[in-house]
Amino acid sequence: MAFPITDIKDEEIYxxxxxxxxxxxxxxxxxxxxxxxxxxxxxxxxxQPYDVLKKNYEKRGIAMEKxxxxxxxxxxxxxxxxxxxxxxxFVNNPADMTSIGIAVTExxxxxxxxxxxxxxxxxxxxxxxxxxQNITKFVHFITNRLRLLxxxxxxxxxxxxxxxxxxTQLTTFVDEVIDVDKIPQKP
Amino acid sequence: xxxxxxxETVHNxxxxxxxxxxxxxxxxxxxxxxxxxxxxxxxxxxxxYDGSNDAIMLLTENGFFDCxxxxxxxxxxxxxxxLVKLRPDEISPPTQPDGQPSLKSASEHIxxxxxxxxxxxxxxxxxxxxxxxxxxxxxxxxxxxxKRVLQATVRDISLRKQSEKTLKExxxxxxxxxxxxxxRLKNPLEVVEENLAIVVxxxxxxxxxxxxxxxxxxxxxxxxxxxxxxxxxxNIAIVDRSGEMSEASKQFLTG
Numbered sequence: 115m116a117f118p119i120t121d122i123k124d125e126e127i128y129x130x131x132x133x134x135x136x137x138x139x140x141x142x143x144x145x146x147x148x149x150x151x152x153x154x155x156x157x158x159x160x161x162q163p164y165d166v167l168k169k170n171y172e173k174r175g176i177a178m179e180k181x182x183x184x185x186x187x188x189x190x191x192x193x194x195x196x197x198x199x200x201x202x203x204f205v206n207n208p209a210d211m212t213s214i215g216i217a218v219t220e221x222x223x224x225x226x227x228x229x230x231x232x233x234x235x236x237x238x239x240x241x242x243x244x245x246x247q248n249i250t251k252f253v254h255f256i257t258n259r260l261r262l263l264x265x266x267x268x269x270x271x272x273x274x275x276x277x278x279x280x281x282t283q284l285t286t287f288v289d290e291v292i293d294v295d296k297i298p299q300k301p
Numbered sequence: 302x303x304x305x306x307x308x309e310t311v312h313n314x315x316x317x318x319x320x321x322x323x324x325x326x327x328x329x330x331x332x333x334x335x336x337x338x339x340x341x342x343x344x345x346x347x348x349x350y351d352g353s354n355d356a357i358m359l360l361t362e363n364g365f366f367d368c369x370x371x372x373x374x375x376x377x378x379x380x381x382x383x384l385v386k387l388r389p390d391e392i393s394p395p396t397q398p399d400g401q402p403s404l405k406s407a408s409e410h411i412x413x414x415x416x417x418x419x420x421x422x423x424x425x426x427x428x429x430x431x432x433x434x435x436x437x438x439x440x441x442x443x444x445x446x447x448k449r450v451l452q453a454t455v456r457d458i459s460l461r462k463q464s465e466k467t468l469k470e471x472x473x474x475x476x477x478x479x480x481x482x483x484x485r486l487k488n489p490l491e492v493v494e495e496n497l498a499i500v501v502x503x504x505x506x507x508x509x510x511x512x513x514x515x516x517x518x519x520x521x522x523x524x525x526x527x528x529x530x531x532x533x534x535x536n537i538a539i540v541d542r543s544g545e546m547s548e549a550s551k552q553f554l555t556g
Contacts, residue, residue, distance in 0.1 A: 162517075163513075165513050173508075188520075191520040192516065242488075276488070
C-alpha cells in the first residue's frame with residue numbers, strides 16, 4: 115500500500131512502521147490524510163505533549179476541531195495538572211494503563227456514531243514505561259475497543275526498536291502492517 | 302612275620318593315620334575358612350547389593366529373576382515376587398518420550414546389552430502406583446551359573462531432571478529478561494535522541510515557545526530517569542545471577 119495511505123478501509127486497524135527520525139512527520143501526514151477522508155481522529159500520545167502536538171498541527175494547517183487527544187506524558191513531566199482542555203484528556207502517568215484505558219474508552223465513547231480513526235503515537239515511546247508484555251495487552255485492549263465500535267486505528271512504531279517476537283505478536287492484532295521505509299517514495 | 306615286624310607295621314600305620322587325620326584337619330580347616338570367606342564375600346556382596354541407592358535387577362532373556370531392596374522401594378513393590386513376574390516394559394509407561402512403544406524399545410536395549418556387553422540410556426519407568434519417573438539405566442551382561450544374565454542398574458533421576466528443568470526455566474526467563482531489557486534500553490535511548498534532535502531543530506529557527514521547549518525537555522528528563530530505573534532493574538537481575546561479584550561492584554550496579 116502506498117504512503118500516504120490512500121485506500122484505508124473504514125474499520126481496519128494498521129501497524130505503521132517508520133524510522134525513528136520520521137515518526138513525527140508520519141503522525142502529521144496520517145492526521146492530514148484521515149481528516150481529508152472526513153475522519154474524526156483520536157490521538158493517543160505517549161511521546162509528544164498536547165501543547166507541542168497542537169502547535170505542530172496548527173503550523174501544518176491542521177484544524178483541531180475533529181481531533182481528540184489522550185495525553186499520557188504532559189502531567190507526568192510537569193508534575194502537576196495541565197489546565198483543562200476541551201478535546202484532551204491528561205493521564206497521570208504513561209505507565210498507568212488503567213487510567214489510559216479509561217481515558218481511551220471515554221474518548222471513543224464520545225465519538226460513537228461518527229467516522230473515527232485512532233492514532234497511537236507510539237509503541238516505542240510507551241516501551242520506556244511499560245513492559246512489552248503489557249504493551250501487547252494494551253494494544254490488544256485498544257484493538258478490541260476499536261473493533262467493537264467499528265472504528266479504524268493506526269499504531270505507529272519504529273520497527274528496528276522492537277523485538278521480533280513482540281512485533282509478531284502485535285501484527286496478530288492488526289489487519290495490515292505498513293512499513294513506510296520499504297514503500298518506494300514518489301520522486 | 303615276627304613280633305617286631307608286626308609292631309613296626311602297626312606303628313607305621315598309626316603314624317599314617319595320624320598324618321592323614323592331621324591332613325584332613327588342615328583340609329577341613331582350609332575348607333572351613335574358604336567357606337567362611339565365601340559367606341563373608343556373599344554377605345558383603347549382599348550388603349552392597351541391598352545397600353545400593355540404585356535399583357539393581359537381574360534378568361535373563363526370559364525376564365527378571367532377582368532384585369535388590371532399593372528396587373522394591375523405588376518401584377513401590379512389597380516383595381520380589383511382585384517384580385519378577387513382570388516384564389521390563391510392564392514397569393514402564395506404554396510409550397517412551399521418543400514415541401517408541403516401551404515393549405519394543407526395552408527389547409532392543411536388552412538385545413544390545415546381550416550383544417555388546419553394556420548399554421546405557423535414559424528411560425521413563427512407572428512405579429506400581431502408576432507414577433512415572435525418569436531414570437538412567439545401565440545394562441551390564443555377565444556369565445552367572447553357566448548362563449548369560451544382565452544386571453540392570455536403574456537410577457531415579459527425578460531430582461536431577463527437576464533441577465535441570467528449573468535451571469533451564471531460570472535461564473529462559475533470564476534470556477527473556479535480557480531481550481526485554483535490551484529492547485527497553487536501546488529503543489528508548491533512540492526515542493530520547495530523536496526527541497532532543499527535534500527540540501534542537503525547533504529551537505534553531507526560533508519556532509519554539511520557551512514553555513514548550515521546557516516541557517519537551519522535562520519529558521526527556523523523565524524518559525531518562527525511567528531508562529536509568531530500567532538499567533538498575535537489569536543490573537539487579539544480573540547481580541542476582543552472578544555469584545562471584547564484589548559487594549562494591551554490586552552496589553555500583555544496583556545503587
